[in-house]
Amino acid sequence: xxxxxxxxxxxxxxxxxxxxxxxxxxxxxxxxxxxxxxxxxxxxxxxxxxxxxxxxxxxxxxxxxxxxxxxxxxxxxxxxxxxxxxxxxxxxxxxxxxxxxxxxxxxxx
Amino acid sequence: xxxxxxxxxxxxxxxxxxxxxxxxxxxxxxxxxxxxxxxxxxxxxxxxxxxxxxxxxxxxxxxxxxxxxxxxxxxxxxxxxxxxxxxxxxxxxxxxxxxxxxxxxxxxxxxxxxxxxxxxxxxxxxxxxxxxxxxxxxxxxxxxxxxxxxxxxxxxx
Numbered sequence: 001x002x003x004x005x006x007x008x009x010x011x012x013x014x015x016x017x018x019x020x021x022x023x024x025x026x027x028x029x030x031x032x033x034x035x036x037x038x039x040x041x042x043x044x045x046x047x048x049x050x051x052x053x054x055x056x057x058x059x060x061x062x063x064x065x066x067x068x069x070x071x072x073x074x075x076x077x078x079x080x081x082x083x084x085x086x087x088x089x090x091x092x093x094x095x096x097x098x099x100x101x102x103x104x105x106x107x108x109x
Numbered sequence: 110x111x112x113x114x115x116x117x118x119x120x121x122x123x124x125x126x127x128x129x130x131x132x133x134x135x136x137x138x139x140x141x142x143x144x145x146x147x148x149x150x151x152x153x154x155x156x157x158x159x160x161x162x163x164x165x166x167x168x169x170x171x172x173x174x175x176x177x178x179x180x181x182x183x184x185x186x187x188x189x190x191x192x193x194x195x196x197x198x199x200x201x202x203x204x205x206x207x208x209x210x211x212x213x214x215x216x217x218x219x220x221x222x223x224x225x226x227x228x229x230x231x232x233x234x235x236x237x238x239x240x241x242x243x244x245x246x247x248x249x250x251x252x253x254x255x256x257x258x259x260x261x262x263x264x265x266x
Contacts, residue, residue: 010153011154014154014155015178015180069189070199083240083243083244084115084117084243086243086244087115087117087242087244088113088115088245089126089153090152090153091113091115091126091128091228093152093153093154094150094152094153095113095128095130095150095153097149097150098130098137098140098150098151099130099131100128100150101140101146101149101150102130102131102132102136102137102140103131103132105136105139105140105146107133107136
């Protein structure tokens with residue numbers, strides 16, 4: 001998996017609400033209304049979480065007549081939970097930030 | 110952006126990380142040994158790094174704490190062996206949730222013209238210690254729920 005996609009996946013997984021939504025989707029596809037039910041959160045708020053999950057490739061959405069269903073996509077999730085992924089993500093992100101910092105540092109006198 | 114290379118051989122309690130930077134070794138050394146600079150790059154988004162102690166000299170101590178979004182804190186600490194220099198940094202590491210599982214981290218800097226190759230050689234007491242660390246001792250809470258999700262997803266298909 002490309003490094004920025006993995007970052008998007010970890011970013012999406014870092015939020016507890018989004019992890020709960022994924023947990024729910026392991027039991028089968030669901031509408032926004034159904035996903036809303038366990039949370040004290042508005043439908044637009046849940047929709048924003050679904051958008052993040054969709055952009056990370058963790059869910060796909062389809063429309064059956066008026067019902068818009070969210071579906072869990074397992075492959076990116078498996079890639080993110082493979083044993084080196086978190087370690088790689090940690091150092092990749094850190095070193096990208098270090099690149100940015102080095103570019104701003106003054107040369108030593 | 111340069112690609113990171115990570116080698117973790119099965120059955121060997123060691124991890125090798127290699128990464129090239131467009132900067133001299135002296136800047137890399139400062140970024141690793143100045144507390145304000147270190148806090149600006151180490152660790153992914155979502156983890157706030159606080160440098161508690163940093164004494165970059167032979168026998169000096171270091172300690173930093175990472176705080177996640179839920180306020181959970183993870184501390185790492187150890188000693189410097191030899192004074193950190195533009196050749197590299199040798200330090201021991203211990204994670205506060207795994208007392209006694211000390212490991213050794215040697216960072217080397219090799220200048221190549223305008224660029225510097227950084228290598229991290231991390232050696233653990235056992236393969237179990239390495240695997241715990243690699244699987245994300247730094248993101249314990251997140252790992253636990255990811256593992257549950259992974260099991261659910263795998264069980265489903």
